[in-house]
Amino acid sequence: MNTIVTGRRLARELGEWRHSGPAYQALADRIRILLMDGRLASGVRLPAERELSIALGLSRTTVAAAYSNLRDEGFLASIRGSGSTLVLAGSNRGEPAHHSGLTLDFTKATAPAYQGTAAAYTAAAAQMPAYLHQDGFDLVGQPALRDAIAQSYRDRGLPTNADEIMVTIGAQHALNLVTRTLYSPGERILVEQPTYPHALDTFASLGARIVAFPVRQQGGWDLAEALLQIRRAAPSMAFLMPDFHNPTGMSMPVHEREYLAAAAQREGTVLVVDETTAHLDIDRGALPPMASFNPNVITLGSLGKIGWGGLRIGWIRANRDIQARLLRNRTASDLGTPLMEQLVATSLLQELPLMVACRSRELRAGRDLLVSLLAEALPQWSVAVPDGGLSLWINTETVSSSALALAARREGLGLVPGPRFGLDGAFERFLRLPFCYSQEQLREGVHIVSRISSQVGEDPIRMPLQAVV
Ligand SMILES: Cc1ncc(COP(=O)(O)O)c(C=O)c1O
Structure with a gap:
C-alpha cells in the first residue's frame, strides 16, 4: 500500500514553489526537488489532479500538465485506477556522488576520516x-x-x-x-x-x-x-x-x-x-x-x-x-x-584532543576559504560566520534555494535546499553550504553556485524575509 499525500499537505510542503517560468513547470520542478531531497519519498501517491488544483487554487489543466511533465521525465508512474506514484529510480536515487551523476556532493556536511x-x-x-x-x-x-x-x-x-x-x-x-x-x-x-x-x-x-x-x-x-x-x-x-x-x-x-x-x-x-x-x-x-x-x-x-x-x-x-x-x-x-x-x-x-585539534585546523581553513569565496562571488548573500561546525547557513536573500538545488544538480553539484531543515516549506531563502571539503572542491562548488544563481535569478514572489518559523 502506498502512502498518500493529501492535497493540503502537499501544498504546505511545496512552500513558495512558483518561479518566473510557466506554472506547470514550476510545480513539476518543485515536486521533483521534494522527491530528490527526501521531503517526499519514492512510492508516495500524489493527490488526484482535482484535489491538488483545489488546494493550490490552480486550474486542473495546470496540475495535469505538471504531472505529465513529471511522468515524461520518469518521476511519476500512473496506473489507471490507482493514481500517480512518485518514482526515484536509478541515478536519481540518493546514492554516493560517483553513482548519482554528481561530480561534487555538498549534500553531506561530513569530513574525510581523521588521519589516525x-x-x-x-x-x-x-x-x-x-x-x-x-x-x-x-x-x-x-x-x-x-x-x-x-x-x-x-x-x-x-x-x-x-x-x-x-x-x-x-x-x-x-x-x-x-x-x-x-x-x-x-x-x-x-x-x-x-x-x-x-x-x-x-x-x-x-x-x-x-x-x-x-x-x-x-x-x-x-x-x-x-x-x-x-x-x-x-x-x-x-x-x-x-x-x-x-x-x-x-x-x-x-x-x-x-x-x-x-x-x-x-x-x-x-x-x-x-x-x-x-x-x-x-x-x-x-x-x-x-x-x-x-x-x-x-x-x-x-x-x-x-x-x-x-x-x-x-x-x-x-x-x-x-x-x-x-x-x-x-x-x-x-x-x-x-x-x-x-x-x-x-x-x-x-587521541580525542588530537582529533579535535586536527579537525579544528581543517575546519578553520575550510570556513575561512568558503567565506572569502562567497564574499567575492556572491556579495549580495548574507553569510554569518560560525565559530564551529561544518557548514555555513546562508541567507540567499531573494534566490530560492530549491530552484538553486535543482539547477546545481544539472551541473553535477549536490546541494540541500533550506526547507529540508524546516517544517512546512520554511527556509526557502536559506542554503547550507558545507566547508569540510578540499580547497579545489570549495572553489569549484562556489563557481557553480555563483554561475547558476544568476540563471535561477530572483524569485518573482518576494515574501517578506520573516524570521522564518
Ligand atoms: C546533528 C546530527 N545528529 C546525528 C547525525 C548522524 O550521526 P551518525 O553518523 O553518528 O549516525 C548527524 C550527521 O549528520 C548530525 O549532524
Missing part, C-alpha cells in the same frame, strides 16, 4: 581474534569503550559512569532508539527550527506531532517561544543541538542552557541533546554540556563528525533507569554494535 583512523583499524584487526570466542552480540557496548566515553564527559566537567553509557550504531540509531523509548503515539515533540533533517525523519516515521521554536542567526534560541511551546503542547521530549547546531553552526550560551534545562525539568519535558557536532570547535572554546544542568537530560554522541562517519559508532548518555528502558527496546531494531568498530572507537578516543 587507518592505524586504529589496523590495531583493532590485530585485537579481534581475542574476541572471537564471545557471541559478539553486544547491546550495551564494550566496557573499555563505555569507560573511554564516560571519561570524555568527565574531562568536560560532567561526572559520568560507564553504566550511564550505551554504545550505538551512530547517533542516528541512538536518536531512533531514544525516541521509540520515550515517545508514545499522540504526544508531541519539540524541535528547533531549523533542525537536523534526519531527526525530523525519525519523528515523522513514528507519526509524531511536531512543534517548533526558532533558532535565529540574529538572536539565537528563542527561549520564550520554547517555554511557551513546552507549556502549551506539553511535549514528551525536546530535541536540541546546543553546540554548533546543524545547520546554523551556532551555540547556546551558558545561561540559556541553564534556563532551558531547569524549565524542561520543571515542566516534565525530557531534553534529548544531540552532541554529534559538539567537538567541532574552531574558535569558540569549551562550554558546559547541557546535562550539567539537569540530571534527566539524555545526551547523544558520535564519532561520525570528529573521527569518521563510516565508523558508525555513537552513544547515549542517560541515567540508569533510562538505560534499562533503552535496553528493553533495543532488540526490536538491532542486536548490538559490531565489535571491530568498537575497538577502533576505543583506540581513537585515546
